[in-house]
Amino acid sequence: MSKLLMFEKPVGMRDTLPHIYETKRKLKEAAEQEMRSWGYRFIETPALEYYETVGDASAILDRQLFKLLDQEGNTLVLRPDMTAPIARVAAAKLLKERVPLRLAYSASVYRAQQREGGRAAEFEQIGVEMIGDHTLSADAEVIALLVSVMKKAGLEKFQISLGHIRFIDELFQQILGTEERSEQLRRFLYEKNYVGYRDHVKNLPLSSIDKKRLLQFLDLSGGIGTLKEAVNLIEGSAGSEALDELKTLYKRLEEYNVDQYVTFDLPLVSHMSYYTGLVFEVYAEGVGAPVGNGGRYDDLLEKFGRPAGATGFGLRVDFLLEALEQLEDEEGIHCILFSNERRVEAINEAQRRRAAGECVLLQDVAGVQDVDKFTESCKHVTFFVGKSSSEGEV
Amino acid sequence: MSKLLMFEKPVGMRDTLPHIYETKRKLKEAAEQEMRSWGYRFIETPALEYYETVGDASAILDRQLFKLLDQEGNTLVLRPDMTAPIARVAAAKLLKERVPLRLAYSASVYRAQQREGGRAAEFEQIGVEMIGDHTLSADAEVIALLVSVMKKAGLEKFQISLGHIRFIDELFQQILGTEERSEQLRRFLYEKNYVGYRDHVKNLPLSSIDKKRLLQFLDLSGGIGTLKEAVNLIEGSAGSEALDELKTLYKRLEEYNVDQYVTFDLPLVSHMSYYTGLVFEVYAEGVGAPVGNGGRYDDLLEKFGRPAGATGFGLRVDFLLEALEQLEDEEGIHCILFSNERRVEAINEAQRRRAAGECVLLQDVAGVQDVDKFTESCKHVTFFVGKSSSEGEV
Numbered sequence: 001m002s003k004l005l006m007f008e009k010p011v012g013m014r015d016t017l018p019h020i021y022e023t024k025r026k027l028k029e030a031a032e033q034e035m036r037s038w039g040y041r042f043i044e045t046p047a048l049e050y051y052e053t054v055g056d057a058s059a060i061l062d063r064q065l066f067k068l069l070d071q072e073g074n075t076l077v078l079r080p081d082m083t084a085p086i087a088r089v090a091a092a093k094l095l096k097e098r099v100p101l102r103l104a105y106s107a108s109v110y111r112a113q114q115r116e117g118g119r120a121a122e123f124e125q126i127g128v129e130m131i132g133d134h135t136l137s138a139d140a141e142v143i144a145l146l147v148s149v150m151k152k153a154g155l156e157k158f159q160i161s162l163g164h165i166r167f168i169d170e171l172f173q174q175i176l177g178t179e180e181r182s183e184q185l186r187r188f189l190y191e192k193n194y195v196g197y198r199d200h201v202k203n204l205p206l207s208s209i210d211k212k213r214l215l216q217f218l219d220l221s222g223g224i225g226t227l228k229e230a231v232n233l234i235e236g237s238a239g240s241e242a243l244d245e246l247k248t249l250y251k252r253l254e255e256y257n258v259d260q261y262v263t264f265d266l267p268l269v270s271h272m273s274y275y276t277g278l279v280f281e282v283y284a285e286g287v288g289a290p291v292g293n294g295g296r297y298d299d300l301l302e303k304f305g306r307p308a309g310a311t312g313f314g315l316r317v318d319f320l321l322e323a324l325e326q327l328e329d330e331e332g333i334h335c336i337l338f339s340n341e342r343r344v345e346a347i348n349e350a351q352r353r354r355a356a357g358e359c360v361l362l363q364d365v366a367g368v369q370d371v372d373k374f375t376e377s378c379k380h381v382t383f384f385v386g387k388s389s390s391e392g393e394v
Numbered sequence: 395m396s397k398l399l400m401f402e403k404p405v406g407m408r409d410t411l412p413h414i415y416e417t418k419r420k421l422k423e424a425a426e427q428e429m430r431s432w433g434y435r436f437i438e439t440p441a442l443e444y445y446e447t448v449g450d451a452s453a454i455l456d457r458q459l460f461k462l463l464d465q466e467g468n469t470l471v472l473r474p475d476m477t478a479p480i481a482r483v484a485a486a487k488l489l490k491e492r493v494p495l496r497l498a499y500s501a502s503v504y505r506a507q508q509r510e511g512g513r514a515a516e517f518e519q520i521g522v523e524m525i526g527d528h529t530l531s532a533d534a535e536v537i538a539l540l541v542s543v544m545k546k547a548g549l550e551k552f553q554i555s556l557g558h559i560r561f562i563d564e565l566f567q568q569i570l571g572t573e574e575r576s577e578q579l580r581r582f583l584y585e586k587n588y589v590g591y592r593d594h595v596k597n598l599p600l601s602s603i604d605k606k607r608l609l610q611f612l613d614l615s616g617g618i619g620t621l622k623e624a625v626n627l628i629e630g631s632a633g634s635e636a637l638d639e640l641k642t643l644y645k646r647l648e649e650y651n652v653d654q655y656v657t658f659d660l661p662l663v664s665h666m667s668y669y670t671g672l673v674f675e676v677y678a679e680g681v682g683a684p685v686g687n688g689g690r691y692d693d694l695l696e697k698f699g700r701p702a703g704a705t706g707f708g709l710r711v712d713f714l715l716e717a718l719e720q721l722e723d724e725e726g727i728h729c730i731l732f733s734n735e736r737r738v739e740a741i742n743e744a745q746r747r748r749a750a751g752e753c754v755l756l757q758d759v760a761g762v763q764d765v766d767k768f769t770e771s772c773k774h775v776t777f778f779v780g781k782s783s784s785e786g787e788v
Binding site: 009013014036039068076078121135137141333358360376377 | 401402403404405407408409410411412415416419430431432433435436437438439440441442443444447460461462464465466468470472482483485486487488491492493494496497502504506508509515516526527528529531532535646649650698727729737738741748751752753754755756757758760761762763764767768770771
């Protein structure tokens, strides 16, 4: 192989070395255990799917998909998210079972990146999908579970921003009149380009009152009072129904005692185009991007031939790790070094300690080039070397 | 999307539904815990690698690789095994640390399949690599660990077949004279096509004594006595050194008290061409293919610029599951159903039980279409429905 590529990995691909691996493992185990204890059942789907099946149903930009051809000429994609594959499985098999379905996943997803962006092209998501329940109780549960998962994962300083797609759609429709114009403004929100949004609004052929409404809308974020301000911007029933939903949801979250983690952010447009109602993003202190997001997607299952309401969230494991204030301490290991003569003694001692729950590394000194360096990072070292007394401890 | 592909997955790709997922999770957790307790540290590598880096170093057939192009025109592969990526990481980073290195992995690997074969194109491997230790102690440790992992995973009925690549190479070289002829015969062994081997030998331009040696070789499998028979087939030192290694190794395995799981199978040629000494395969009762394999590969690290002896094994998680006599019982879940009036009571009851370690599913009755079906598979059901007495248990 060429020297140049010998140690290289493709753009956006990373290795996870032991120390980080252990921290991540513990974080994931805690999160998964919490999901299970709320009655969510884990499933797995393949890394590769037909483009026609889930590539298309997912809302990830086409140029971010890793595509390849199979031996029969079909286009395959590395899954860009887990929601579409889970919808496929639910529709094909699980919706015959106990409905509403509570499903969970912990899996890598894949999105092609530009070299200069420095973004991960493979990252792990852990999340849940509740399928077949149209009630606000379902939305409240997934947010309450989200809070609980964050805490079990060791995070305390985080905030969940809530918005509602139907409020935005209704407001834009009332003021702008066309879906095309609404789409343009939604894109600014999706990109969180608020400067661009303001400039764009200023140049629209609208009355100054309507322009003002669109600009005031941008400031609709904060506590429960935000919903009252929002009522003043909108006419008719569809928009205020969305606000009522948010209000009821907040009440439910109070009942779960998780309202202190929640604020409103009405201009929130999450990147998945399949959300149809409630949307939310999770922010953790010290991380510049949302560590997770979610919402209600009532139209996706229909694409798989089984209309069903659904809601859920996904968290990015790499961002959660970033938010953890410190890594796990590397666990101290007990090293037993032996020479040939005392091999059996050493094996027995190692087995005895392992059976008692200790981590024990057993090493033939003949296989070590630098004993000092080898034992440097061990918590305890026991030598069974050379003919000696019955006690090998040094 | 087309109706045809709506629920389809690419050839060889599978979903893992909740029941199997839980069984697999417990199996993997037990195996991983055992590896950690022997001092092995887990790492992860990306799903995609440069073809030039690991596609080439791996011994998987080129037509079994999933290949794609990145945005800069480089060829990427979905990793077909974990040994080559781990060698890359060890050579690039970890060989500066505590050597010998003890590394472990639990990851999916990818091999393109024909539709008619019915084989998995994505499957999980769990295994270890010990890098930088040339001693037989290292080989004995990985086999002893393998036995321990199998037992912790819940398997008792399994057998490990041991062979030695240098014995085969030496025998073939002595009798056949050329590498090309040796290669032909090795291919029959690799394919376990013993009929083909016998036919091929019969037609070789060799003395009847040499033909007999090649045919007798095929029968060299069984207990420790096999090694004595093998001595008679070979001349010179290289072949008998290989046999001495196997003999010493067996003694070491007796010291670990795992010799009862080991037999010899001298015609064993494992599919990875990078093995250089000891090779082994693991067979479990009830599974038609090896559930795992391993051996010594002293030349691979050199390809990454850091010569170092290495030995290890990998187990196929799907085959281990097949070998398990029964799946985990589906854990009984406690369902709490509530109506709006008694929501808070229900939430509190669920939280109380979860805090006590129970799995509790909390469900708004308004979200359930068929309550009888929903509660059918629950172990316990508690209703908090309608205005009622203070006790919701029914």
